[in-house]
Amino acid sequence: LSSVGDCSLAVKGLRNSVSQGDRCYVGDLCKEMARDGVEEEGEEECASDVNEGLLLNEQLQPVDYEYREGRDYSTQPLKNGSYGDVYLVKDANTGFVCAAKKIPLSRFRSDEVTLWNRLHNLPTVIQLFGAVRERNLVILFMDLKSESVGQLLMRRGRLPEDLALHYVFQVLGALDHLHKKQVLHLDIKADNVLLSEDGMNSFLCDFGHSEKLDSSGMSLNDQPVIKGTVTHMSPEVARGHHRGTKADVWSSSCMLLHMLSGCHPWTRSYSGPLCLKIANEPPPLKEIPPDCSHRTADVMRAGLQKDPGKRPSAVGLQKEVERALKEVGGLRSSVNGRYQEPLKKL
Numbered sequence: 001l002s003s004v005g006d007c008s009l010a011v012k013g014l015r016n017s018v019s020q021g022d023r024c025y026v027g028d029l030c031k032e033m034a035r036d037g038v039e040e041e042g043e044e045e046c047a048s049d050v051n052e053g054l055l056l057n058e059q060l061q062p063v064d065y066e067y068r069e070g071r072d073y074s075t076q077p078l079k080n081g082s083y084g085d086v087y088l089v090k091d092a093n094t095g096f097v098c099a100a101k102k103i104p105l106s107r108f109r110s111d112e113v114t115l116w117n118r119l120h121n122l123p124t125v126i127q128l129f130g131a132v133r134e135r136n137l138v139i140l141f142m143d144l145k146s147e148s149v150g151q152l153l154m155r156r157g158r159l160p161e162d163l164a165l166h167y168v169f170q171v172l173g174a175l176d177h178l179h180k181k182q183v184l185h186l187d188i189k190a191d192n193v194l195l196s197e198d199g200m201n202s203f204l205c206d207f208g209h210s211e212k213l214d215s216s217g218m219s220l221n222d223q224p225v226i227k228g229t230v231t232h233m234s235p236e237v238a239r240g241h242h243r244g245t246k247a248d249v250w251s252s253s254c255m256l257l258h259m260l261s262g263c264h265p266w267t268r269s270y271s272g273p274l275c276l277k278i279a280n281e282p283p284p285l286k287e288i289p290p291d292c293s294h295r296t297a298d299v300m301r302a303g304l305q306k307d308p309g310k311r312p313s314a315v316g317l318q319k320e321v322e323r324a325l326k327e328v329g330g331l332r333s334s335v336n337g338r339y340q341e342p343l344k345k346l
């Protein structure tokens with residue numbers, strides 16, 4: 001197919017059904033790719049040399065309607081593989097460098113790309129540059145950032161209070177945008193928040209668990225439900241109840257606790273499977289570091305309300321974070337400060 005509408009180019013193999021005239025439909029294509037994934041489970045050989053998808057950034061240049069690793073772009077593991085299947089990508093024609101995540105087709109959910117694509121002009125969400133299927137893999141191309149908050153936490157043990165509040169402030173702002181666009185993230189955690197070079201700006205990534213909300217706030221999900229990270233899972237999600245915007249608010253409070261203590265929530269108080277503890281035990285408020293300001297503790301008490309009805313919205317909690325940030329004197333810590341030992345088991 002030749003260049004299509006607002007997509008710089010549709011890679012060959014695109015079914016005609018997804019590209020009518022001058023519009024290309026990321027969603028339909030991705031549904032097709034995901035459907036193939038489900039059918040192909042275990043039928044490895046029949047993937048032949050399928051190569052189809054959409055490139056949304058003209059710096060990624062297909063050759064003869066194909067975009068193949070090795071020929072049209074090269075990859076190398078990012079941060080020597082510490083992110084798993086995320087790679088540094090260099091386009092062979094333009095020399096453009098970006099990042100890419102490789103996902104097995106059988107695990108690919110079209111919602112990941114369609115919902116991410118809905119957020120394409122949000123400055124607090126990492127930009128999607130394209131989605132291309134090659135054999136049994138889906139490769140998601142995206143903007144390259146320096147590291148994740150998860151990486152930063154590995155380097156620093158635990159973060160200064162003002163820096164942790166600064167990041168959760170930005171994450172809650174991004175969540176407010178997502179929720180206004182009827183999108184749930186459902187895997188908010190330090191690993192899925194990326195940082196700019198100077199560490200001052202953060203970007204949400206990984207929409208692999210995202211779901212769309214319907215008008216009544218119920219999550220509309222026709223894709224296989226995969227749960228997010230257990231330690232950051234809200235009680236209602238742990239119970240299998242309906243997932244709404246408040247699930248992301250709970251997880252962002254878990255991320256704040258993780259940044260302040262250096263440990264995932266619940267793991268300092270309990271060992272073994274956490275799902276039941278999250279559903280039945282009181283929120284892990286005793287894990288709040290004693291050296292935290294009262295306002296910061298207030299943020300966690302509000303965000304870790306077990307009843308989603310009593311939990312504030314993203315923008316509501318963001319206002320409490322703003323008060324806590326003011327109480328500690330605003331952001332003054334540097335990203336590259338000394339290592340601080342994570343807190344011990346309770």
Ligand SMILES: Oc1ccc(F)cc1Nc1nc(-c2ccncc2)cs1
Nearest residue numbers: 083086099101142143144145205206
């Ligand atoms: O699983 C994902 C699905 C979609 C994404 F957009 C990102 C990820 N995961 C990660 N991406 C990175 C990263 C990206 C860009 N630059 C530096 C690091 C580190 S972990």
